[in-house]
Amino acid sequence: MVDKSTTSDNIFKHLIKLxxxxxxxxxxxxxxxxxxxxxxxxxxxxxxxAVSLAGNTFFIILAVGQLLGSGTVALVAHSFGAGLIDxxxxxxxxxxxxxxxxxxxxxxxxxxxxRQIMVFLGGRGDVLMLSTxxxxxxxxxxFFQLLSFSxxxxxxGAGDMKIPMMIMVIATTINLIxxxxxxxxxxxxxxxxxxxxxxxxxxxxxxxxxxxFMILIRGRSGIKLNLRSSWRLESSIIRxxxxxxxxxxISYGLMATSIMVVFGIVAAFSDHALAALGIGTRxxxxxxxxxxxxxxxxxTLVGQRLGARxxxxxxxxxxxxxxxxxxxxxxxxxLFLTIARPLVALFTDxxxxxxxxxxxxxxxxxxxxxxGITTSLTGVFRGAGYTLPPMFAGLLxxxxxxxxxxxxxxxxxxxxxxxxxxxIIAYGIETLIMLIWYRRGSWRKKGLELLDGLxxxxxxxxx
Numbered sequence: 207m208v209d210k211s212t213t214s215d216n217i218f219k220h221l222i223k224l225x226x227x228x229x230x231x232x233x234x235x236x237x238x239x240x241x242x243x244x245x246x247x248x249x250x251x252x253x254x255x256a257v258s259l260a261g262n263t264f265f266i267i268l269a270v271g272q273l274l275g276s277g278t279v280a281l282v283a284h285s286f287g288a289g290l291i292d293x294x295x296x297x298x299x300x301x302x303x304x305x306x307x308x309x310x311x312x313x314x315x316x317x318x319x320x321r322q323i324m325v326f327l328g329g330r331g332d333v334l335m336l337s338t339x340x341x342x343x344x345x346x347x348x349f350f351q352l353l354s355f356s357x358x359x360x361x362x363g364a365g366d367m368k369i370p371m372m373i374m375v376i377a378t379t380i381n382l383i384x385x386x387x388x389x390x391x392x393x394x395x396x397x398x399x400x401x402x403x404x405x406x407x408x409x410x411x412x413x414x415x416x417x418x419f420m421i422l423i424r425g426r427s428g429i430k431l432n433l434r435s436s437w438r439l440e441s442s443i444i445r446x447x448x449x450x451x452x453x454x455x456i457s458y459g460l461m462a463t464s465i466m467v468v469f470g471i472v473a474a475f476s477d478h479a480l481a482a483l484g485i486g487t488r489x490x491x492x493x494x495x496x497x498x499x500x501x502x503x504x505x506t507l508v509g510q511r512l513g514a515r516x517x518x519x520x521x522x523x524x525x526x527x528x529x530x531x532x533x534x535x536x537x538x539x540x541l542f543l544t545i546a547r548p549l550v551a552l553f554t555d556x557x558x559x560x561x562x563x564x565x566x567x568x569x570x571x572x573x574x575x576x577x578g579i580t581t582s583l584t585g586v587f588r589g590a591g592y593t594l595p596p597m598f599a600g601l602l603x604x605x606x607x608x609x610x611x612x613x614x615x616x617x618x619x620x621x622x623x624x625x626x627x628x629x630i631i632a633y634g635i636e637t638l639i640m641l642i643w644y645r646r647g648s649w650r651k652k653g654l655e656l657l658d659g660l661x662x663x664x665x666x667x668x669x
Contacts, residue, residue: 217519217526221503227367229499233492234371234378240488241382242403243553245389251481251556253400256336258484259327259473262465263316263341265458267348270312271355273455274305276505277447278356280591282363282429283506284653287513291428298360298422298429300443302353309352316345327466328473333480336400343404347411354411357418362506366427369418377414381406453593457584460600464632467608468625471615475622482562485553489567490574493538497531497578501585508589512653520589520650527582535578542571562622569626576630576637583640590653595643603636 242261246253278301285294316323320341321334329337358370384406391397398405422431465487472483504527511520542549550563584596607628614624643649 217507217522218530220507221500221523221527221530224365224367224503224506225496225499227371227499228362228502229496231367231371231374232495232498234374237378237382237492240492240553241378241385242407243485243488245385246400246403247553248390249399251477251554251559252332253336254481254484254554254559255477256329256333256400257340257403258481258487259324259329259333259469260337260341260344261484262327262469263323263344264348265461265465267312267351269455269458269461270308271352272458273451274301274308274352274447275355275359275451276454276588276593277301277449277451277591279359279363279502279505280450280509280588281443281446282360283365283509283589284513284591286364286428287510294360294364294429295432296440297363297443297447298356299431299435299437300440301356301360301447302422302431303437303439304444304447305353305356309349312352313345313349316348317342320345326470328470328480330473333477340400340404343401344407347404347408350408350411350415354415354418357415357422360422360429361418361427362502363509364427364429365506365510366429367503367506369421369427373414373418373421376417377410380410380413384409450588450591450593453597454588457593457596457600460597460604464600464604464607467604468611468629471611471625472622474615476558478556478558479562479622481554481556481559482550482566485550485559485563486566486570489542489549490570490577493535493542493574494577494581496534497581500527500531500534501581503527504582504585505589508586508653509591512590512650515654517650517654520586520653521647523589524582524586524644527585528579531578531582532575535574539571539574542567542574565623566626569623570629573630573633576633580633580637580640583637583644586644587640587649590649592649592652595640595649599636599639599643602639603632606635607632 242257243254246257278297281297282294285291285297321338324334324337324341327337354373358373361367361369385403386392387395388398388402388406389400391402396402419431421427422429423433424430469480469483473480504523507523508520511517511523546564546567547560550560550567554560554563580596580599587593587595610628610631611625614620614628615622620627
């Protein structure tokens with residue numbers, strides 16, 4: 207049942223209630239990455255740089271997953287808000303069907319072009335060799351992860367955040383156990399080093415997908431997958447999923463591009479600078495987890511409020527989410543500025559890497575405030591099914607980031623620190639644009655239009 211209360215206290219409580227399982231799930235995801243870096247760090251800076259470089263391909267997978275997941279969560283949330291439970295079940299099945307096709311094609315391309323991708327990202331010498339072997343294995347895990355995106359976002363659209371959390375806990379626990387065994391060759395396990403980290407990831411992703419799939423079949427979240435009904439694609443639903451999801455996929459693709467741009471430019475300086483960037487990026491990902499949780503909870507609440515035609519409630523959800531996220535990120539900024547050195551030293555004992563890492567954290571920590579605001583705004587736009595604003599703002603951000611990072615990096619006065627400063631400027635401008643778009647309020651009208659279209663969706667099949 208959708209809570210239609212619009213008081214600030216109730217919205218705050220509802221956001222936190224929905225967000226904490228998401229935050230814990232993403233803490234598991236980030237811990238997953240930090241565990242990889244921690245154990246790979248025992249192999250040296252080159253291994254850290256290789257896994258960090260190859261790990262950037264995850265943002266491509268994230269973009270593809272969001273293409274389906276964002277449309278799924280918006281349509282399921284609107285369906286639940288309007289009381290159309292059967293339509294929500296159909297959306298979930300259509301999303302999973304499409305995800306299977308897309309996951310196969312994406313992962314096949316990744317396997318066939320792993321070396322070329324690593325070269326494009328700036329891989330050279332030993333870093334190129336290690337990152338390529340890592341990527342070729344981890345692509346198999348990406349297949350299961352893309353399927354999990356559709357399943358988990360269907361759960362979240364229905365308002366069940368705990369099952370995705372449990373699935374992520376399972377994946378992280380498996381990875382936590384297998385990483386040291388396969389990377390370092392403990393006991394009777396072979397010492398596979400970087401390849402061991404990739405194998406642990408594949409096993410963890412496959413098992414966690416199977417758990418989510420079985421739960422979806424049993425219908426424990428109010429949303430259920432009926433295996434006996436037709437699996438034929440319904441063009442009307444697929445169009446709506448893509449209509450919402452394509453701009454989000456492009457937005458995440460732009461985010462992946464911005465990260466790749468930074469890694470590519472930094473790779474020209476040294477392996478130590480690249481390793482420091484990899485460590486710093488993962489630390490900031492961990493800091494961003496609370497606001498990611500708030501953002502996803504915002505998507506669900508805004509979608510359900512608009513599904514119930516409560517535009518005032520949807521606006522208050524957005525305002526509350528922005529306030530919470532800003533406070534959280536200011537707190538993290540202060541914390542990281544205070545403990546930069548011990549934080550970086552936790553992952554490496556290389557003096558050069560630590561120096562670069564401290565510099566990165568002390569400059570880039572300030573951009574976390576922009577990330578917090580932008581994440582909440584993105585949650586509002588996705589909940590409304592109006593995903594063009596984040597896409598256009600992200601496009602401008604990438605263009606600015608590339609221009610400024612290249613310009614500053616070539617200036618000997620700035621060096622690699624110029625790349626860090628370019629991130630703050632580019633993200634700040636992105637946030638300003640999205641705030642202006644949010645204040646205009648056109649997203650509310652778009653959300654109601656999506657609901658009207660959902661009520662009249664037919665059952666035209668594809669193929």
